[in-house]
Amino acid sequence: MVSSPPSSETDEEWKALLAWLATFPGHQDPEKDVKLVHNAAGRGLVARGDVPPNTTLISIPNAALLNLRTLRPLYPKPFHTLTATQFLSLHLALQFRRHLSPSASSRAAGKAPADRYWPFLATLPRRFPTVPLWWSVYSRTAATLRADFDAETTDESLDELEKAEKGAREARGRRRFAELLGVMPAGVRRRTEEIADKFKADWAAARKVWTSQHDVSGAWGLLDFLLGWLNVNTRCIWFSVDSSKDNNLTLCPVIDMINHVPGRATKPHPELAALTFHAPTSSSGDPPLRDGDELAFSYGAHEDSMLCAEYGFVVGRDNEYNAVEIDRFVEALFDAQEGGEGEVKKGVLRDEGYWGDMTLQSGTDTPHASWRVLVALRLLHHRLPSHASSPSASSAALLSADALAPWYHVLTGAAERISPANEKKVAATLKGVCDAVRREAAEGGKRCDAIQLRWDKEPRSVKAVEGAEEADRDDEEARASLDMLRTIWREEERIAGAVAEAQ
């Protein structure tokens, strides 16, 4: 049985957070205007009563934020070389281990007073079961993770995993995470790999600084760092710290409980002494906040594959930014052109900044191919003189201006098309690509259904010593993750289908 979620009034961590915030000079009680709720997005904040436009709903003093400005004074110099993500993740990893699993090596540090930010850190999520990086890490055994991440033999987080991983619940978790990784659409896979590389590089940088210093005591391991890193990646807000754009982020209590709605104009607002969140202004275009309405802002103009890979959720049909990456389909068409012509044209597109990032886009009303797709396909079907296709003529610079002039005219807007024949071939090719995308997406959806059928046949709870409640929760989370991937496949099928029909 899954216990009912706590409300504002019973959520002890929320109450402790509010008490801690009340100790800061200039603080404003968030409970005056907003209420914590639990909904499909996890936690969220709703308005208490109808709120006049532009009312300051939340104001968090700068001293309660966790960013490079507040962290650097707490650590000696060697740590100051770390980026914001590395530094914050390390601090979170250290505090999670110290407060949540104090063991032999961290006990000494555990005697020290609690970390000054702990009332805030205690409210952060301890699991990210719908985020693909979580699947990627937890689909592996402790021994594999030790080898893959060059973790120390003393890594307590991996020791704990090793002890637990023989259980039936963990074995089922590993298998299911691997199944989810196997059924990810290409756009999610590409992003997940990029995110995993960033995580690995940040882990290595943070470990290097940690092992080369002796001033800060305590311990933290790979899985502690993963928890810290995912909190940073999913909850940080833009905040000006220094001139390096990568360092301009902060963790911020309370405002980090606000969920994403695409297209909202209202954003957290940095003021001199506080990070604030206001009710929408009348001119913002955002709906006014009435009693019980959820506060929201846009995390960015992100398609679902990006939201899935970075944040572990999707919006679905209502996300006008949804898009299908078709680079690999278009690339195959250029590769198939004979006599090196395709290679030459790829070189031209690269030189002009038009190679890659080719998408079919959902848009607000009619799905369509992006301008970059049309630019590439027009060139694909523009015949070059035979001498221009020699392998040595690998860029626009080596082609005569005449050979490419009709294509350039369309690129600059001087002409609408190269020729009716060229447009016709572009439309036919685009339809072919869309049909291939549609088939692949339909197949992806079917693979999700097959996985679900397999899971349906398994007992919902693994009857193991570890307790059925956690096993039930794992089961729900795995199904939510599978639904998320199925939603992306469905959107890809819908978008490709609509673009194909329009040709």
Ligand SMILES: C[S@@+](CC[C@H](N)C(=O)[O-])C[C@H]1O[C@@H](n2cnc3c(N)ncnc32)[C@H](O)[C@@H]1O
């Ligand atoms: C900054 S936190 C927002 C607060 C969060 N719901 C919580 O429980 O703490 C971002 C996370 O909230 C969830 N989230 C945000 N917007 C969502 C949405 N529109 N639908 C589903 N989940 C959402 C995702 O898990 C995301 O990684």
